[in-house]
Amino acid sequence: MADQEVLERVASDPRYVPLVRERTRFAWTLSAVVVGLFMAFILVIALDKALLATPVGGLVATWGIPVGLGLILLAIASIALFTRRANRRWDPVMAAILSDAVAKDAAK
Amino acid sequence: MNRLYFGLTALFVLIATPALADALTGQTQQQPLNWIAIAMFAAFATLTIFITRWAARRTRTASDFYTAGGGISGFQNGLAIAGDFMSAASFLGISAQIYTDGYDGLIYSIGFLMGWPIISFLIAEKLRNLGRFTFADVASFRFAQGPVRSFAAISTLLIVAFYLIAQMVGAGQLIKLLFGLPYPVAVVLVGVLMIIYVLVGGMTATTWIQICKAVMLLAGASFIALSVLWQFGFSLDALFARAVEVKTSLALDKGMAPAEAAAKGAAIMGPGSFIKDPISAVSFGLALLLGTAGLPHILMRFFTVPDAKEARKSVLWATTWIGYFYILTFVIGFGAIVMVATDGRYQDGAGALLGGVNMAAIHLSHAVGGDLFLGFISAVAFATILAVVAGLTLSGASAVSHDLYASVWKHGTATSADELRVSRITTLTLGVVAVLLGILFEKQNVAFMVSLAFALAASGNVPALILSLYWKDCTGRGVMVGGLLGLLSAFILTLLSPTVWTTTFGLGDAPFPYSSPAIISVPLGFIGIWLVSLLDRSANAAEERARFRDQQIQSETGIGAFAASDH
Structure with a gap:
């Protein structure tokens, strides 16, 4: 199967392993950050309700509002960061690895 | 009465479901016929029928039926996912929660959103690269097909069934309330429309109906929110200040002492009774984070895009719309x-x-936009139910026809036409069963069913997906046994939890103290798969482990991924 040969060539490409390692590490790190922040948020609420009920400066709004809305924005921003990095940094390298692997396949 | 458990029940009902906590737990009063709302809904229904007719011409193969031929763009799919996920209940239920308790409603919203980054970073792209129609394609990629597919089909059907019942009952109650139609009429109407969409238009129709609904819901909600902010000169703090004033004066009216009333008013600005102890908090957090990532009808949406890049974009768009x-x-x-x-x-x-x-939100729509806008928002609420049940039915049908019939029963030799025929029969069956169960459960408290569906997804599907994707030594036997262990423990612990044991069945003190089983059942799912895989010394297991390398390369590169079909 041609796919299998392409696959072997991709695997032996020197760029492949570092790319996957970087991408995987980034994905798990970012997951840990998002999960950690969310868990910290609900644990803070579970342990000390008054903390997030403290008003911000002279406003009626409490610290809970910017923290809460901030988490919503964080969820979006973290995905945007991941998508941007994938589009700009990883996709071109992967495309190059793949096209080289396919080109060798065609040349054979 | 324990408000935390009640709150958690309500919480789960709110997620991705138009079945409202109140509409589910209590009987609603049938209202007089609301003609404007009915006319608006009729207009929407007509539009969807046209979409379905158009989609029918593009639905010839099994691939068209399950994945719209894989030709949906990332942007479109993002909207469709948002349409699948933002329900009338997120809209009505969360705003009601904020109306009652203030800040606690925001905690719900945040919980709903946090599963999406996980899907984005760890699941979406690999799912698209390895799978074709169902998440079982991915979970069983390098394993013996029978056991893993059977587990995935059982899991999907359970999740879809509990979800659908909750939807149907919620739909009946909501429509009775908003449109003044009798309960059985509402349930049959939802069932018939859903069957038509899925049977005739497959994933193409379902996708575009979800997109239309998402746009209508976002537009309607934007209008309400902007109207409110406009009244306060676009100052959130002025809005908060007035809300605290209102809550304080309502408390005074109830005869509270001034200091007590002031505290009650200010309480809406901070966390209330929703999250109590750390263990419940973690359990609830886990169920939310992982539940979304294991819902079969959500995962299925990633097969409708052409490649991993578009899958990635879908999640970004979906999360943006849902967060907004x-x-x-x-x-x-x-x-x-x-x-x-x-x-x-x-x-x-x-x-x-x-x-x-x-x-609360429905009345607010009347307050800011009069009768006409009230009708529009009511129609949006109905449209929302349809979009969600259509997605669920399609997912259930794919589990039966693709996983059970084509893969387990026919060992992959079924033709596309056969598979399509079986999925249509299943769709019809699921639709009829959903209507019958919806009518049967009219007077039952089914609020726990959605929380159960989430717990099942988090405890069975997610461990199966994560370990089969990322752990070399994982085996098919491990996925089946551990996955079933996760499902079973989530199911039993939910039955033993206060929500079901005490609130629903009135059996007294619950044997299991936490309302979400996730803190036990999710680790059980993971440990079960890990342990059984580790102990699996069969020749088959060795082959499955040896196939990990190729699976990993395919999941990273998209080599051999199923391409979008031509249209």
């Missing part, structure tokens, strides 16, 4: 406090909201 929507809902909830709680038109004599607390 939750911010709108937050404003709407506070808007309802200042504009609905103070308006006698929306109260019964005793100071409760007409039609129940879930009507």
Whole structure:
């Protein structure tokens, strides 16, 4: 199967392993950050309700509002960061690895 | 009565479901026929029938049926996912929660959103690269097909069944309330429309109906939120200040002492009774984070895009729309406090909201936009139910036809036409069963069914997906045994939890103290798969482990991924 040969060539490409390692590490790190922040948020609420009920400066709004809305924005921003990095940094390298692997396949 | 458990029940009902906590737990009063709402909904239904007719011409193969031929763009799919996920309940239920308790409603919203980054970073792209129609394609990629597919099909059907029942009952109650139609009429109407969409138009129709609904819901909610903010010169703090004032004066009216009333008013700005102890908090957090990532009808949406890059974009768009929507809902909830709680038109004599607390956003839509806009929002709520049940049915049908019939029964030799025929028969069957169960469960408290569906997804599907994707030594036997262990423990612990044991069945003190089983059942799922895989010394297991390398390369590169079909 041609796919299998392409696959072997991709695997032996020197760029492949570092790319996957970087991408995987980034994905798990970012997951840990998002999960950690969310868990910290609900644990803070579970342990000390008054903390997030403290008003911000002279406003009626409490610290809970910017923290809460901030988490919503964080969820979006973290995905945007991941998508941007994938589009700009990883996709071109992967495309190059793949096209080289396919080109060798065609040349054979 | 334990408000935490009640809150958690309500919470789960709100997620991705139009079945409202109140509409589910209590009987709603049938309202007089609302002609404007009915006319608006008729217009929407007509539009969807045209979409379905158009989609029918593009639905020839099994691939068209399950994945719209894989030709949906990332942007479109993002909207469709948002349409699948933002329900009438997120809209009505969360705004009602904020209307009642203030800040606690925001905690719900945040919980709903946090599963999406996980899907984005760890699941979406690999799912698209390895799978074709169902998440079982991915979970069984390098394993013996029978056991893993059977587990995945059982899991999908259970999740879909509990979800659908909750949807149908919620739909009947909501429509009775908003449109003044009798309960059985509403349930049959939902069932018939859903069957037509899925049977005739498959995933193409379902996708575009979800997109239409998402656009309508976002537009409607934006209008309400902007109208509210406009009244306060676009100052959130002025809105908050007025809301605290209103809550304080309502408390005074109830005869509270001034200091107590002031504290009650200010309480809406901080966390309330929703999250109590750390263990419950973690359990609830886990269920939310992982539940979304294991819902089969959500995962299925990633097969409708051409490649991993578009799958990635889908999640970004979906999360953006859903996050924006939750911010709108937050404003709407506070808007309802200042504009609905103070308006006698929306109260019964005793100071409760007409039609129940879930009507807060509906009344607010009337307050800002009059009868016509009220009709529009009611129609949007109905449209939302249809979009969600259509997605669920399609997912259930794919589990039966693709996983059970084509892969387990026919060992992959079924033709596309055969598979298509089986999925259509399944769709019809699921639709009829859903209507019958919806009518059967009319007077039952089914609120726990959605939380159960989430717990099942988090405890069975997610461990199966994560370990089969990322752990070399994982085996098919491990996935099946561990996955079933996760499902079973989530199921049993939910039955033993206060929500079901005490609230639903009235059996007294619950044997299991936490309302979400996730803190036990999710680790059980993971450990079960890990342990059974580790002990699996069969020759088959060795082959499955040896195939990991190729699977990993394919999941990273998209080599051999199923391409979009031509149209």
